[in-house]
Amino acid sequence: MTQKLARRMDRLQASPVRDILAVASQPGMISFAGGLPATDALPSIDSVSIDSASLQYGASEGDQALRKYVANDLQQRGFDVDENRVLIVSGSQQGIDLVAKLIVEQGTCVAVESPTYLAALQMFTLFGAQYVPFSIDALQSEVPGVTLEDVLDSELLYINPTFQNPSSTVYTSTQRRTLATLCDDEEILLFEDDPYRELYYESCDRQPVCSMLRRTSWVYQSSFSKTIAPGLRLGYLTCSANLYPHLLKLKQAADLHSNRISQSLLLTLVNDPLDSLRLQEARASYRAKRDSFNSLLHQYFDSLATWEVPVGGLFYWLTLKTPVPIDTRLLLQDAIDAGVAFMPGEPFFIDSTQAKGHLRLNFSHAPVELFEQGLAQLSSIIAIACQQAADSCQKP
Amino acid sequence: MTQKLARRMDRLQASPVRDILAVASQPGMISFAGGLPATDALPSIDSVSIDSASLQYGASEGDQALRKYVANDLQQRGFDVDENRVLIVSGSQQGIDLVAKLIVEQGTCVAVESPTYLAALQMFTLFGAQYVPFSIDALQSEVPGVTLEDVLDSELLYINPTFQNPSSTVYTSTQRRTLATLCDDEEILLFEDDPYRELYYESCDRQPVCSMLRRTSWVYQSSFSKTIAPGLRLGYLTCSANLYPHLLKLKQAADLHSNRISQSLLLTLVNDPLDSLRLQEARASYRAKRDSFNSLLHQYFDSLATWEVPVGGLFYWLTLKTPVPIDTRLLLQDAIDAGVAFMPGEPFFIDSTQAKGHLRLNFSHAPVELFEQGLAQLSSIIAIACQQAADSCQKP
Numbered sequence: 073m074t075q076k077l078a079r080r081m082d083r084l085q086a087s088p089v090r091d092i093l094a095v096a097s098q099p100g101m102i103s104f105a106g107g108l109p110a111t112d113a114l115p116s117i118d119s120v121s122i123d124s125a126s127l128q129y130g131a132s133e134g135d136q137a138l139r140k141y142v143a144n145d146l147q148q149r150g151f152d153v154d155e156n157r158v159l160i161v162s163g164s165q166q167g168i169d170l171v172a173k174l175i176v177e178q179g180t181c182v183a184v185e186s187p188t189y190l191a192a193l194q195m196f197t198l199f200g201a202q203y204v205p206f207s208i209d210a211l212q213s214e215v216p217g218v219t220l221e222d223v224l225d226s227e228l229l230y231i232n233p234t235f236q237n238p239s240s241t242v243y244t245s246t247q248r249r250t251l252a253t254l255c256d257d258e259e260i261l262l263f264e265d266d267p268y269r270e271l272y273y274e275s276c277d278r279q280p281v282c283s284m285l286r287r288t289s290w291v292y293q294s295s296f297s298k299t300i301a302p303g304l305r306l307g308y309l310t311c312s313a314n315l316y317p318h319l320l321k322l323k324q325a326a327d328l329h330s331n332r333i334s335q336s337l338l339l340t341l342v343n344d345p346l347d348s349l350r351l352q353e354a355r356a357s358y359r360a361k362r363d364s365f366n367s368l369l370h371q372y373f374d375s376l377a378t379w380e381v382p383v384g385g386l387f388y389w390l391t392l393k394t395p396v397p398i399d400t401r402l403l404l405q406d407a408i409d410a411g412v413a414f415m416p417g418e419p420f421f422i423d424s425t426q427a428k429g430h431l432r433l434n435f436s437h438a439p440v441e442l443f444e445q446g447l448a449q450l451s452s453i454i455a456i457a458c459q460q461a462a463d464s465c466q467k468p
Numbered sequence: 469m470t471q472k473l474a475r476r477m478d479r480l481q482a483s484p485v486r487d488i489l490a491v492a493s494q495p496g497m498i499s500f501a502g503g504l505p506a507t508d509a510l511p512s513i514d515s516v517s518i519d520s521a522s523l524q525y526g527a528s529e530g531d532q533a534l535r536k537y538v539a540n541d542l543q544q545r546g547f548d549v550d551e552n553r554v555l556i557v558s559g560s561q562q563g564i565d566l567v568a569k570l571i572v573e574q575g576t577c578v579a580v581e582s583p584t585y586l587a588a589l590q591m592f593t594l595f596g597a598q599y600v601p602f603s604i605d606a607l608q609s610e611v612p613g614v615t616l617e618d619v620l621d622s623e624l625l626y627i628n629p630t631f632q633n634p635s636s637t638v639y640t641s642t643q644r645r646t647l648a649t650l651c652d653d654e655e656i657l658l659f660e661d662d663p664y665r666e667l668y669y670e671s672c673d674r675q676p677v678c679s680m681l682r683r684t685s686w687v688y689q690s691s692f693s694k695t696i697a698p699g700l701r702l703g704y705l706t707c708s709a710n711l712y713p714h715l716l717k718l719k720q721a722a723d724l725h726s727n728r729i730s731q732s733l734l735l736t737l738v739n740d741p742l743d744s745l746r747l748q749e750a751r752a753s754y755r756a757k758r759d760s761f762n763s764l765l766h767q768y769f770d771s772l773a774t775w776e777v778p779v780g781g782l783f784y785w786l787t788l789k790t791p792v793p794i795d796t797r798l799l800l801q802d803a804i805d806a807g808v809a810f811m812p813g814e815p816f817f818i819d820s821t822q823a824k825g826h827l828r829l830n831f832s833h834a835p836v837e838l839f840e841q842g843l844a845q846l847s848s849i850i851a852i853a854c855q856q857a858a859d860s861c862q863k864p
Contacts, residue, residue, distance in 0.1 A: 100510045114520050121514045302523070
């Protein structure tokens, strides 16, 4: 039988991430597809005991000791907040769900970078968002297709200014200040997603734009998935005082509260001096992997694509050098058949037809000794596709 | 500044549960308010090691071994499903969020029992539900205010047929069969919430109504919060084949996947023969607490209220014997000042003015040796309120 569903369901696309990750986790696959930490960067959790308090229901805000730890961290990043303005969420994907419920309904204008994080697009779209493209470069000069007036009229501006997923771009200090001033002057609600901030490999400005705001409403979130472990499913958000009671009620309605066992394990980990050493080692290891990956990209992709070396985060963002853009989704099956997975660029764009032949390649998860095999395979498949594209252009 | 929010936020009420639980957890408070397991009924989790797989991202459906365990359990309850029709959720509150997103939009007719679980009302209301009252008794005889035709026109029927929260009622075998036939014949989407099923103290029919359906769409969910531990934040749902892909996408969009550490701990627990012993002991302990509570209710409340002894679940549902119904929310502060917390009945009704002076009293969590002190205090406060109500009725 056909069941009548809410109209929003017509807009819900399966995330390609889900399908690709299922394939990427098959034995023998070399995966550059996901954004997974390296297995050896994960903490060891041995011989732990779970206290009975962690087994009971808890506060929707999250456990107080963990919120205090987060508040202290946020203060060091320039936020004037205490633990009563911190909400522990079940991964930062849940933060996107809560903010979407708070703001987005049928026809709400949401300004986003394009490309942007695809699962944010998925959730905003579910609730009926209409998109306006935003580019930080448009604050200083004109960018084709981006009109700042449209951004000023949006109900929400979602950004990922530090090591963006997928492009790994990072805003300069000037860009951060200019954007904060614009948001304050124009009363734009800023939603800043900052999960990659601790994965920096060069020095750069990482001050949250939200920490510079003085008047407008804002939500800032980050995650423990990239620095500690995704399986904990824990992230946190803070926000302007006017929004906190609403987000807290939405959190309660969504799942009562986040997992207390994870919260307890996390608090133990972050208070362990060895754990900050683990993060330093992960950063060093990821930096080395990034550099190895770059050398191999030069070896195999110099004639095929352009890219920037990421200053932080987990991804290379390649732009193919074809006379006309290739839909990289069409290359995926061949790549998987050859034992290598990547993430096509199209789903990261408001309108996938705006994509210009991009691939997102993760360098943190696959073992470094498999990089060359994976990139060699991938370059062969792409070389064929590029050649076919060139040939078809030359035909009358 | 005033931030423009989505219109649905006008409908989001803070759940009174949240506020009351915060008070109820204060030191020294005797709490009959929440639905918490007894601390000594919780499992002991000592010296566990968390494998690295549990620290990584996982499947949105949940871990396969846990889904297999759940599917086997569901088959024993009469469901014709395997693990590919099981979705692990972050507590059954999340199941309500997912089903609400799937079905409920502005003006959607949702049939619910009244009283019913208040956090389901909270979530359906957020998405714009209009309510139609449903009573299982209306299937066999007329019930004032309940018209079966309205129920047949609803998009969704939400029920809690086994040890309902708050009233602890349980459907008879005939009622279950009659309702299943009605839903099949009229193609009503049935959403059955079954978190208390394992907490039975007398024999009674507990077969899920959804397991008897043959044609219509349905969602069935249960929880590990009441039988293992709420802090795990794990529940599960199964549904008709047509709905599963939608609910899976919604789950992914909501929080990617549920906590893997909890899933791993849970699987170890449910496969431990000692754990089924723990559940048997919890059941025996709750039965004894239920009986002690009943004796004390007779001692202190015989002149003040009526109630049924619950066959299962965690609650007594009292109806005060006043000439006009008392708003029990107005008694709460006095009770808290006297060191005892309870749950007022009003928030469980579609329209709180329909409440007839009810209190929901939990008997599982407070230590049995504090029952008398708590109930004596509460009866004094209620006796005064009843006397005031009687006096005001006698005034000209």
